[in-house]
Amino acid sequence: xxxxxxxxxxxxxxFTTLFFTPLFIKLGFKTGLIGVDVHKDSKPRIPKTGxxxxxxxxxxxxxxxxxxxxxxxxxxxxxxxAFLAFSxxxxxxxxxxxxxxxxxxxxxxxxxxxxxxxxxxxxxxxPFIGTxxxxxxxxxxxxASFPIVCNAVNGLDVLNGSVTYTSIAFFTAILIISLxxxxxxxxxxxxxxxxxxxxxxxxxxxxxxxxxxxxxxxxIGAVMATTAIVGRLEVVAIIALLPHILNEMHxxxxxxxxxxxKYYNSRPVTVDEKGISASLDPKSPITLVRMLTARxxxxxxxxxxxxxxxxxxxxxxxxxxxxxxxx
Amino acid sequence: xxxxxxxxxxxILVTFAWLSFMAxxxxxxxxxxxxxxxxxxxxxxxxxxxxxxxxxxxxxxxGLYLLTKIWLxxxxxxxx
Numbered sequence: 001x002x003x004x005x006x007x008x009x010x011x012x013x014x015f016t017t018l019f020f021t022p023l024f025i026k027l028g029f030k031t032g033l034i035g036v037d038v039h040k041d042s043k044p045r046i047p048k049t050g051x052x053x054x055x056x057x058x059x060x061x062x063x064x065x066x067x068x069x070x071x072x073x074x075x076x077x078x079x080x081x082a083f084l085a086f087s088x089x090x091x092x093x094x095x096x097x098x099x100x101x102x103x104x105x106x107x108x109x110x111x112x113x114x115x116x117x118x119x120x121x122x123x124x125x126x127p128f129i130g131t132x133x134x135x136x137x138x139x140x141x142x143x144a145s146f147p148i149v150c151n152a153v154n155g156l157d158v159l160n161g162s163v164t165y166t167s168i169a170f171f172t173a174i175l176i177i178s179l180x181x182x183x184x185x186x187x188x189x190x191x192x193x194x195x196x197x198x199x200x201x202x203x204x205x206x207x208x209x210x211x212x213x214x215x216x217x218x219x220i221g222a223v224m225a226t227t228a229i230v231g232r233l234e235v236v237a238i239i240a241l242l243p244h245i246l247n248e249m250h251x252x253x254x255x256x257x258x259x260x261x262k263y264y265n266s267r268p269v270t271v272d273e274k275g276i277s278a279s280l281d282p283k284s285p286i287t288l289v290r291m292l293t294a295r296x297x298x299x300x301x302x303x304x305x306x307x308x309x310x311x312x313x314x315x316x317x318x319x320x321x322x323x324x325x326x327x
Numbered sequence: 328x329x330x331x332x333x334x335x336x337x338x339i340l341v342t343f344a345w346l347s348f349m350a351x352x353x354x355x356x357x358x359x360x361x362x363x364x365x366x367x368x369x370x371x372x373x374x375x376x377x378x379x380x381x382x383x384x385x386x387x388x389x390g391l392y393l394l395t396k397i398w399l400x401x402x403x404x405x406x407x
Contacts, residue, residue, distance in 0.1 A: 127349045129356050137363050235352065242341050242348070246395065253392045278404065286399055292333050294403035306334045313338055317345045325349065 001179055005068035006191055013061025013195035017053055021203045024049040025210050033093060035211055039159060039271050039300050046208055048093050050200060051215025055086050057196035058223070065188055073117050074185050078226045080113040085150055085222030089215035097214075100258040104147035110222045111143040114229055124234045127325040142229055149228075150221030152244035155251060156307070157217040158289060159300050161205040164212070165308035166244065167220050168197050173240040173315035174227055177322045186231030193223060206301035235326065240318035243310045247288040254285035275299045333403060340398055344391060351387045355380055 028034055028047020035048045062075055088106050092098055098106065114120050122138035123131050134141070157163035171190040178186035197220075203209045212220070228237030238245070252258065266281045268290035274297035278290040292298075292306045359380025362373045 126352050126356050128353050132356055132360060133364055134360060135364065137360065239345055239348065242344050246341070246344060246391070249388065250392060250395055280404065282400070286395060288337070291337055291395075291399055291403055292330065294333055294399065295406075296330050296333065298330050302330060306330055309334055310337055310341065314341055314345075317341070321345075321349070 001182060001187065005065055006188065008068060009061045009065040009188065010191050010195040012064040013057045013192045014199045016060040017057035017196045017199035018202065020056055021050075021053050021200060021210060024053045025203070027052075028210065033213075035213070037160070037208065039276060040207070041273065044207075046211050048211040048213035048215075050204060050210045050212035051086055051089055051093065051217075051219055053210075054196055054200060054212065054216045055082065055219055057199065058082065058192060058219075061192040061195055062188070065192070072185075074119045074230045075188075077113045077117045077119045077230065078189060078223065081110045081146070081226050082219050082222045084113070085110040085146065086215050086219040089154075089213065089218035092214040104151065104258065107147035107150050107218070108143045110150065111146040111225070114142050114226060115139055119230050121232055123232075125232065125326050126235060127321065145225045145229065146222060148245070148248070149225040149241065150218045152241060152248040153221035153224065154214060154217040155248045156244050156288070157212055157214075158287075159206075159304050159307070160208040161201060161301075161304050162307050163217050163220065164197050164201045164204045165304060166311040167224075168194060168201070169308065169311035169315045170224060170237075170240045171197070172312070173236065173318040174231070174233060176319050177233060177236055178231065180322065183231050183233070186227055186233055189223065189227045189231070193220075206304060236318040236322050239321050240311075240315050242314045242317070243288055243307070250286040269293055272297075276303055336398065336403060340395065343394070347387060347391070351383065354383050358383065 025047050028049035033047060033049055034045045037044045037046050059079065062079065066072075066075060085107060088098070088103070088110070097103075120138065120142055122135045123133055124138070125131050153163060153167065156166050171193045174186050175190040175194065177183070178190060200210075200212070204212065224237065224241065228234050266279060266284040268279055268284045268287045269276050270279055276289070276293050276299075277297045278294040284290065288307065288310070289303060292303055298306075358376045362376035362380065
């Protein structure tokens with residue numbers, strides 16, 4: 001089902017990201033848009049301009065697709081939603097964290113283009129049942145999905161390369177499913193994002209030369225939510241995102257509400273010369289990284305590989321769900 | 328515990344989350360979603376469906392959190 005325009009789009013998004021990332025790393029140092037890599041002894045300062053280059057790579061890839069194929073409202077909705085989420089993240093990157101209670105509300109805005117352009121189908125396909133009719137509740141679910149998915153992706157952006165590996169797993173599942181079901185929109189977006197994220201991974205993997213930043217992780221989350229809604233892949237998307245959603249849910253429960261874990265007294269993990277290890281303090285938030293490092297000292301890159309394995313396992317479950325329960 | 332064992336333990340937890348999510352979606356489609364979408368439904372039956380649907384969902388979310396807590400403190404962080 002791959003056509004020439006898909007291959008050209010993939011190559012455009014890949015090489016745009018590959019070529020422009022070093023430039024944006026320099027830009028980060030020049031403008032002072034940098035963060036501290038807290039899991040290293042030397043606490044290096046790393047540019048967090050990755051979101052800009054991820055957006056640029058996606059924009060160039062999808063623009064190439066539009067040029068070769070045709071313009072669609074679905075892709076317009078995706079670009080506007082992604083830009084809105086990116087902008088909220090960029091404000092955070094520039095000015096510091098937005099109030100954790102206000103942030104989910106502001107991310108609702110990213111879902112508005114989907115509703116205004118009416119590129120959703122309120123008939124999700126559920127396991128065992130098939131197509132359902134959710135005309136009244138669906139628009140509310142569309143809006144709610146953006147803060148949930150964006151924050152869930154943001155919550156796993158904690159180690160070098162973690163957001164990139166786990167997002168590639170999600171888009172790989174979507175790509176396989178869209179190939180099986182001839183889903184043009186989901187195929188286009190997933191292929192474009194795999195191109196962007198694979199190139200970005202070369203700079204973002206351990207030891208990171210650039211961070212995705214809040215702008216990058218919120219943008220990726222918005223693209224995931226839009227792909228699920230517009231591509232009518234709601235259930236498989238939730239399953240592919242299970243590690244992200246569980247992580248976010250446990251943080252909210254542990255902190256008893258929407259609070260920033262960064263300012264919490266007891267951190268989920270401790271870092272020393274032997275590596276990362278889970279905190280034994282029962283007051284520490286429960287996170288996936290804390291669970292993976294329970295009673296072990298592991299190097300950061302190995303924890304990221306473990307997170308990637310977990311994400312690819314969920315991606316496999318999503319594909320199996322599509323094959324056995326949704327067809 | 329090694330990192331591999333921790334990954335395996337989490338894979339089991341994610342598998343449980345997956346299976347229970349499928350079951351919960353099935354349950355919600357006959358309770359909460361039905362009640363919201365069908366306006367001509369009997370009022371008592373509609374209210375009952377909403378109550379059951381919301382209860383099932385809340386119990387599932389909290390149950391998953393409790394299970395994860397048990398997983399972390401009783402299995403992963405347990406000293407031999």
